[in-house]
Amino acid sequence: MSAPSNGSGSRNAGRPAADFGGIALNLAGIVVGVALWWVLTAGGAVGLPPPPDVARKFVELVGNGQLATDIMSSLARVLAGFLLGVTLAVPVGFVMGWYKVARSLIEPYLQFFRMIPPLAIIPLAIVTMGIDETPKIFVIFLASFLAAVVATYQGVISVDRTLINAARVLGAGDLVIFLRVVVPASVPFILVGVRIGLGSAWATLVAAELIAAQTGLGFRMQQAQLYYDLPTIFVSLITIGTLGLAMDRVLLAVERRLTDWQERV
Amino acid sequence: MQPKIVFSNVTRRFDLAGNEFVALDRFSLDVADGEFVTVVGPSGCGKSTALNIAAGLLAPSEGEVLIDGKGVDGPGPERGMIFQQYALFPWLTVRQNVEFGLRIKGEPAARRRETAEHFIDLVGLGHFADALPKMLSGGMKQRCAIARAYAVNPSVLLMDEPFGALDALTRVQLQDQLLETWSRERRTVMFITHDVDEAVYLANRVVVMAARPGRLQEIIEVNLPYPRTEQIRLSPEFTAIRNRVWHAVYHQH
Numbered sequence: 001m002s003a004p005s006n007g008s009g010s011r012n013a014g015r016p017a018a019d020f021g022g023i024a025l026n027l028a029g030i031v032v033g034v035a036l037w038w039v040l041t042a043g044g045a046v047g048l049p050p051p052p053d054v055a056r057k058f059v060e061l062v063g064n065g066q067l068a069t070d071i072m073s074s075l076a077r078v079l080a081g082f083l084l085g086v087t088l089a090v091p092v093g094f095v096m097g098w099y100k101v102a103r104s105l106i107e108p109y110l111q112f113f114r115m116i117p118p119l120a121i122i123p124l125a126i127v128t129m130g131i132d133e134t135p136k137i138f139v140i141f142l143a144s145f146l147a148a149v150v151a152t153y154q155g156v157i158s159v160d161r162t163l164i165n166a167a168r169v170l171g172a173g174d175l176v177i178f179l180r181v182v183v184p185a186s187v188p189f190i191l192v193g194v195r196i197g198l199g200s201a202w203a204t205l206v207a208a209e210l211i212a213a214q215t216g217l218g219f220r221m222q223q224a225q226l227y228y229d230l231p232t233i234f235v236s237l238i239t240i241g242t243l244g245l246a247m248d249r250v251l252l253a254v255e256r257r258l259t260d261w262q263e264r265v
Numbered sequence: 266m267q268p269k270i271v272f273s274n275v276t277r278r279f280d281l282a283g284n285e286f287v288a289l290d291r292f293s294l295d296v297a298d299g300e301f302v303t304v305v306g307p308s309g310c311g312k313s314t315a316l317n318i319a320a321g322l323l324a325p326s327e328g329e330v331l332i333d334g335k336g337v338d339g340p341g342p343e344r345g346m347i348f349q350q351y352a353l354f355p356w357l358t359v360r361q362n363v364e365f366g367l368r369i370k371g372e373p374a375a376r377r378r379e380t381a382e383h384f385i386d387l388v389g390l391g392h393f394a395d396a397l398p399k400m401l402s403g404g405m406k407q408r409c410a411i412a413r414a415y416a417v418n419p420s421v422l423l424m425d426e427p428f429g430a431l432d433a434l435t436r437v438q439l440q441d442q443l444l445e446t447w448s449r450e451r452r453t454v455m456f457i458t459h460d461v462d463e464a465v466y467l468a469n470r471v472v473v474m475a476a477r478p479g480r481l482q483e484i485i486e487v488n489l490p491y492p493r494t495e496q497i498r499l500s501p502e503f504t505a506i507r508n509r510v511w512h513a514v515y516h517q518h
């Protein structure tokens with residue numbers, strides 16, 4: 001079947017030794033990068049804070065609890081919007097894939113809204129929903145919904161006809177075909193959509209907080225910018241990247257587990 | 266005795282870019298109960314179309330197919346089908362694939378397991394019962410598909426070039442295994458192939474079809490005893506029949 005395969009080769013190598021080698025190289029790359037950063041900023045030449053300043057700021061922000069508060073409010077927003085988006089996207093995607101009529105009805109809206117950057121919705125969302133959490137969650141919801149719904153219905157329409165026929169000749173009716181063939185066959189596509197959705201939710205969130213928020217990692221950077229507080233900006237950026245990466249890795253691990261049956265080339 | 270499968274003037278047209286295209290033209294054939302019929306013919310002569318109509322996956326434009334005297338209306342558990350592309354559910358193990366149809370029938374877990382075990386052993390996949398399809402070779406996948414079709418106990422097996430994607434050696438092994446299974450658990454088999462040798466080796470009768478429009482060309486009896494063996498394959502009688510079929514397929518007008 002033609003399901004998306006995730007590109008990483010480490011799985012196919014299958015030997016733990018190869019994985020350790022890869023991780024060691026990853027770490028080496030990070031160490032070299034930080035060293036380079038240090039060298040470049042040590043003389044104050046580049047105008048950026050050197051690693052120790054950022055580390056000190058990090059300890060300070062962890063100590064006074066501010067970083068934790070920011071992380072919590074950012075994560076709460078992104079998870080709320082993302083979960084709502086994906087929860088709605090999966091059934092809508094299935095309906096669109098399964099019923100041609102529904103697809104034709106919904107598709108124009110999807111294609112249209114996909115062309116609008118979610119951030120461009122913010123002014124409208126603030127005017128109609130107020131300035132509290134709702135508009136931010138709504139924008140994240142929209143971003144993750146659009147990414148996940150397209151992947152889901154692509155998954156449904158690309159289910160191998162032969163598998164459906166095989167189920168039919170074994171006596172399966174529509175409901176059984178849907179639950180036992182279409183759903184499992186679409187899982188790889190859905191999970192790719194969910195991962196894209198999460199990436200897009202996270203990106204949208206931080207940008208939304210830069211524009212309109214009183215807490216969160218984006219808001220903190222925006223404040224730091226006013227006071228020319230570069231270490232805080234660095235701490236926020238590193239935190240945003242690290243959290244995004246961590247969430248993506250968790251989803252990747254889930255994806256691997258759930259799609260272990262796929263033939264990977 | 267009433268034939269097991271009756272194709273009665275089956276015609277199937279397709280709409281091809283606004284034009285009517287006749288894929289199968291008044292195709293008639295009786296297949297006796299327990300008979301092994303193979304179907305050969307040039308590409309596009311309507312072999313799969315005929316088989317899919319018998320399976321109930323495709324509706325005829327005219328005419329009808331009767332199974333045990335009853336008109337076909339959709340797929341049914343008395344007709345099993347085996348596809349060229351194996352069509353195993355890749356997320357299920359061999360055992361779960363074989364149990365798929367039994368589960369739909371609503372058989373209790375213990376019975377299901379027992380039946381599945383029986384057919385998995387019959388096709389020689391005993392050691393791979395808990396393997397996923399991705400771990401199987403092409404020949405093993407097709408054996409699993411055969412076990413899955415047998416498990417729901419169909420009285421008719423419809424096979425569409427089941428060994429088409431396999432290498433010559435695996436193909437011969439699976440032919441022998443199929444015949445052995447067929448002699449033990451007698452079913453009516455309709456088997457499509459491109460391979461004239463395969464068609465003669467397996468069949469009671471070889472149905473030769475012609476293209477444009479897809480239609481019946483000739484039916485050739487294979488008066489060779491079962492079990493078929495290497496010796497039969499090399500016999501002059503086999504060669505004579507093979508040549509007749511070859512001629513019927515490749516010298517059509």
Ligand SMILES: Nc1ncnc2c1ncn2[C@@H]1O[C@H](COP(=O)(O)OP(=O)(O)OP(=O)(O)O)[C@@H](O)[C@H]1O
Pocket residue numbers: 279280281287288306307308309310311312313314315479
């Ligand atoms: N769904 C379809 N729509 C339009 N034309 C079709 C369809 N299915 C089959 N045909 C046409 O009907 C004719 C017979 O097709 P069929 O698949 O039955 O041939 P076949 O004998 O099985 O060929 P092959 O040996 O290549 O598998 C072909 O010309 C094919 O193009």
Ligand SMILES: [Mg+2]
Pocket residue numbers: 312313314425
């Ligand atoms: Mg065909």
